[in-house]
Structure formats: structure tokens, C-alpha cells
Amino acid sequence: MNKGTSILPPSDQEINELCKIINTNLGFKYDHQKKYLIVSRLDKHLAQLGFTTYRQYLEYLQTEPEEHSILFSLLTTNVTSFFREAIHFQYLKKVLLPHYRKVNTGPKKIRAWSAGCSSGEEPYSLAITLRESLGADWDIMILATDISAQKLTMGSKGGPYTREQVAMIPPHLLSKYFSPEKHKEETLYRATPLLRQLVAFQLVNLLDQQALPQHIRLNLIFCRNVFIYMAEEAKNQILSQFYSRLYPNGYLFLGLSESLNSSDSRWNSIGKSIYQKK
Numbered sequence: 522m523n524k525g526t527s528i529l530p531p532s533d534q535e536i537n538e539l540c541k542i543i544n545t546n547l548g549f550k551y552d553h554q555k556k557y558l559i560v561s562r563l564d565k566h567l568a569q570l571g572f573t574t575y576r577q578y579l580e581y582l583q584t585e586p587e588e589h590s591i592l593f594s595l596l597t598t599n600v601t602s603f604f605r606e607a608i609h610f611q612y613l614k615k616v617l618l619p620h621y622r623k624v625n626t627g628p629k630k631i632r633a634w635s636a637g638c639s640s641g642e643e644p645y646s647l648a649i650t651l652r653e654s655l656g657a658d659w660d661i662m663i664l665a666t667d668i669s670a671q672k673l674t675m676g677s678k679g680g681p682y683t684r685e686q687v688a689m690i691p692p693h694l695l696s697k698y699f700s701p702e703k704h705k706e707e708t709l710y711r712a713t714p715l716l717r718q719l720v721a722f723q724l725v726n727l728l729d730q731q732a733l734p735q736h737i738r739l740n741l742i743f744c745r746n747v748f749i750y751m752a753e754e755a756k757n758q759i760l761s762q763f764y765s766r767l768y769p770n771g772y773l774f775l776g777l778s779e780s781l782n783s784s785d786s787r788w789n790s791i792g793k794s795i796y797q798k799k
């Protein structure tokens with residue numbers, strides 16, 4: 522890092538151009554009022570790249586498509602954990618999956634989507650819950666998508682995760698689904714092939730309706746703590762996609778602090794931030 526480099530504050534024109542990229546891709550409604558927030562998230566990164574102006578960075582964004590993913594990561598939060606908002610996994614285990622086993626008359630097959638999966642903790646928690654509740658003879662596949670290429674790389678490699686990160690995984694499941702690895706003085710935990718084969722990671726911007734093949738249909742969608750900064754319009758666009766991709770009676774899980782508009786008559790509210798497609 523060029524410690525001494527200081528970045529010239531962006532001009533109004535530069536902020537407008539940046540906001541346009543951010544709003545189109547992340548569904549935010551940023552304008553020049555968010556200038557200080559944007560600068561506080563990006564200045565250090567620009568310095569690391571050796572730039573001194575936002576114009577240089579905007580030009581770089583045009584020539585380096587992969588930089589977009591880095592920009593989006595800097596502006597969103599990737600905070601996650603195994604069995605986060607544990608009540609959802611309990612509900613799946615105790616209520617939804619036993620019910621699904623009973624009413625399912627077709628093949629023993631279930632498809633789920635962790636939309637905004639960050640570094641894999643959520644889809645792996647889902648995979649463990651489905652495998653443990655349904656048994657080894659079920660065909661389970663979890664699609665795990667995110668806009669952050671960096672987080673997806675970690676997820677697709679199965680981690681490795683620190684001792685603190687795996688602390689919420691019950692010991693018998695940790696030893697069944699993760700292998701310890703020595704990294705210098707530290708022991709880290711990597712998801713085993715048994716667990717990794719249940720999860721397919723893919724770079725997807727949820728605002729891009731064409732990113733996933735049209736035929737993909739799901740029984741469950743987890744989209745938790747993703748909508749935080751999104752404008753209503755972007756949320757509605759994503760929710761419509763979820764609706765059309767769920768099988769009839771399929772389930773949508775949002776973050777515990779998130780909810781659907783009660784006037785949205787397409788969904789039944791069936792639990793804490795859990796909705797069923799009508």
C-alpha cells in the first residue's frame with residue numbers, strides 16, 4: 522500500500538458517475554449526499570491501487586470488469602455466520618422438512634437457493650440441516666450465489682473457517698462435515714467433499730434477471746440480510762424473480778429484521794420472516 526498517497530476528493534461529476542454504477546448494479550439510491558460514505562469506503566482501496574483521483578479509478582473500472590465485484594464488496598456488508606438466525610434452521614428441521622417429507626409424493630429431491638450467500642456459512646448450514654433431516658437417500662442441491670467473487674471463492678473451497686467461525690456448529694456435525702487443517706499455529710476447518718458436493722457456488726447479481734437459467738425452480742429460497750441498503754424498487758424486482766422461481770407452496774426466508782409488505786398478496790406469512798408462495 523502507498524501509505525503516503527492521498528486521494529483528491531471526487532468532483533460532483535465523478536460522484537454522479539460512481540452513483541450511476543452503484544445504483545444500477547446494487548439497486549441503491551445513492552446521490553451526492555452519500556459522497557462522504559462512498560469516499561470513506563473507497564479512499565483506502567484507491568490508494569492501494571496507486572491512484573490519486575477518482576477519475577483514474579473510473580477509467581480503471583472501464584478497463585477492468587473484475588474490479589466491479591471488488592467495488593460492490595466495498596460498498597456492501599458480507600457479515601455472516603454458521604446457523605445465523607438459528608430459529609430459521611430450527612423451523613426447517615422441526616416443521617417444514619417433516620411436513621415436506623409427508624406431502625412430497627414425487628422423487629426424494631429438494632432444491633434450495635442461498636441468494637447472497639457471502640463466504641458459504643449460510644448454504645453450508647442449510648446443506649447440513651437438509652442432509653441431517655432428510656437422510657442420505659435424498660437428492661439435495663443448494664445453489665449459493667453472491668455478487669462478491671472473493672467471498673464465493675472462499676465458499677467454493679469450503680473455507681477454511683476459523684475456530685471462532687465454526688463455534689456455532691454442534692461438535693458432532695463439525696466432525697462429520699469439516700476436516701481440521703493446520704495453518705501455522707492455528708487449526709482451521711474446511712468443509713469436506715461430502716458437504717461441498719451439496720452446494721454449487723455461482724457469481725450472480727440478484728438484479729440481473731438473466732443471470733440464472735430460466736428453468737431453475739426451487740423449493741426454498743434463503744435471502745437473508747441482503748436487502749439492507751436496497752431501494753424498494755430493486756427489492757420488488759428481486760422478490761418477483763423469487764416468486765416465479767419457487768414451486769407452488771415453496772418457502773422464502775428473509776433476515777429476521779426484514780419483512781414483506783403486508784399488502785403483497787402473493788405470499789402467506791407463516792413464521793418469523795418466513796413466507797410461503799400462494
Ligand SMILES: C[S@@+](CC[C@H](N)C(=O)[O-])C[C@H]1O[C@@H](n2cnc3c(N)ncnc32)[C@H](O)[C@@H]1O
Binds near residue numbers: 548643668747
Ligand atoms: C450481510 S451478507 C448476508 C449473508 C447471509 N445471507 C446471511 O444472512 O448470513 C449480504 C450478502 O449479500 C450480497 N449481496 C448484496 N447485494 C447483492 C446483489 N445485488 N446480488 C447478489 N448478492 C448481493 C453481499 O455481497 C453479501 O455477501
